[in-house]
Amino acid sequence: MPSPNIFVPGPSSVFHTVEDHIRSAFRKDVPSISHRSSQFKSIFEECVSNLRLLLGLPDHYHVLFTGSATEIWERIIQNCIESRSAHVVNGSFSHRFFEITQEYHRQPRALRAAEGTLPELEGEDFSADELLAVIHNETSTGVSQPLEEIYALRRRFPQLLIAVDAVSSLPYVQIDYHQVDTVYFSVQKGFGLPAGLGVWLVNERCHEKAKSLVSKGLSIGSYHSLPSLIGQAEKNQTPETPNVLGIYLLAKVAQDMLDRGVETLRKETEFKAGMLYYTAQNHPKLRPFVQTEKWRSKTVIVAEVEDGSTPVIDALKAKGLTVGAGYGSFKSSQIRIANFPAHSKEQMQLLIDALNELN
Numbered sequence: 001m002p003s004p005n006i007f008v009p010g011p012s013s014v015f016h017t018v019e020d021h022i023r024s025a026f027r028k029d030v031p032s033i034s035h036r037s038s039q040f041k042s043i044f045e046e047c048v049s050n051l052r053l054l055l056g057l058p059d060h061y062h063v064l065f066t067g068s069a070t071e072i073w074e075r076i077i078q079n080c081i082e083s084r085s086a087h088v089v090n091g092s093f094s095h096r097f098f099e100i101t102q103e104y105h106r107q108p109r110a111l112r113a114a115e116g117t118l119p120e121l122e123g124e125d126f127s128a129d130e131l132l133a134v135i136h137n138e139t140s141t142g143v144s145q146p147l148e149e150i151y152a153l154r155r156r157f158p159q160l161l162i163a164v165d166a167v168s169s170l171p172y173v174q175i176d177y178h179q180v181d182t183v184y185f186s187v188q189k190g191f192g193l194p195a196g197l198g199v200w201l202v203n204e205r206c207h208e209k210a211k212s213l214v215s216k217g218l219s220i221g222s223y224h225s226l227p228s229l230i231g232q233a234e235k236n237q238t239p240e241t242p243n244v245l246g247i248y249l250l251a252k253v254a255q256d257m258l259d260r261g262v263e264t265l266r267k268e269t270e271f272k273a274g275m276l277y278y279t280a281q282n283h284p285k286l287r288p289f290v291q292t293e294k295w296r297s298k299t300v301i302v303a304e305v306e307d308g309s310t311p312v313i314d315a316l317k318a319k320g321l322t323v324g325a326g327y328g329s330f331k332s333s334q335i336r337i338a339n340f341p342a343h344s345k346e347q348m349q350l351l352i353d354a355l356n357e358l359n
């Protein structure tokens with residue numbers, strides 16, 4: 001059995017059914033099938049339809065597969081940003097997207113906020129040709145962007161393309177997909193799967209944007225261009241030989257999550273997050289990093305540790321519990337705890353008991 005006690009915010013503990021699904025995949029020769037076969041097309045179709053149900057994704061959205069979320073950053077730049085974009089930058093992941101946009105010689109601007117906080121978006125102005133990149137859950141700091149603020153921008157700037165990084169908050173977060181244009185994640189975080197698969201959800205406006213760049217004589221890249229991904233997805237296929245096993249496992253785990261019930265999954269996430277924040281708040285050595293309560297992530301809980309995080313990480317490790325260190329400059333002062341569907345209430349209780357014994 002794989003360890004259920006890895007609370008690092010990705011890769012993390014795998015969902016409890018994954019091992020069985022890998023065995024069944026081998027019985028069905030999934031790792032060896034052709035990606036042009038009817039067996040693959042039905043796996044693709046099953047994966048997409050389960051994801052649509054689980055996420056509440058409208059029919060007009062395309063579901064596309066890539067190698068990672070990092071790849072999707074690059075594909076969004078190539079296909080959906082002509083020159084201007086605005087990026088909420090409040091931690092390492094949001095900063096990296098901003099930086100790649102500069103590397104592509106676009107003209108991104110950063111809407112900056114200190115780590116652990118969010119920028120004020122209400123008074124911000126956007127032009128019609130911009131793309132706004134927001135991060136629903138900044139995994140490096142445990143800050144979560146309230147989506148209502150994004151929807152309010154949608155009403156004020158209906159032409160603005162809006163891209164949402166939901167890598168470490170799906171499938172927990174319910175997004176109103178009508179109010180944004182593209183959302184993406186990779187599977188080794190909230191889906192509890194082995195790494196190596198990114199999922200890119202896009203509406204037709206993104207597709208139109210890519211086609212308009214082509215018609216202006218601009219390059220949208222070749223590998224995984226949006227029109228090529230969409231064209232193949234309409235036939236339940238991919239342009240290249242994809243991560244077939246990853247797509248199969250995602251189909252199965254999405255089904256397991258549907259069987260458990262997405263509402264149950266959300267309530268459990270909130271319950272476990274409540275337990276963790278309560279523990280951090282009342283612990284002599286811990287303190288939640290994010291001060292503003294409504295910004296605190298439900299899926300990645302970050303706490304500052306008095307006297308440094310290493311002794312805490314080591315003491316937990318000795319009990320078979322692995323939590324993440326702080327990210328970047330917070331490495332030795334913070335811990336990060338993933339609270340994904342793969343982490344049961346019982347496992348979270350074990351972790352909390354161990355934290356309380358540290359004193």
Ligand SMILES: *Cc1c(COP(=O)(O)O)cnc(C)c1O
Pocket residue numbers: 010068069070071093135137138139165166167168186187189198
């Ligand atoms: C992990 C992560 C990424 C990058 O995902 P990869 O699958 O490693 O490319 C991007 N954004 C956020 C918020 C993440 O947590």
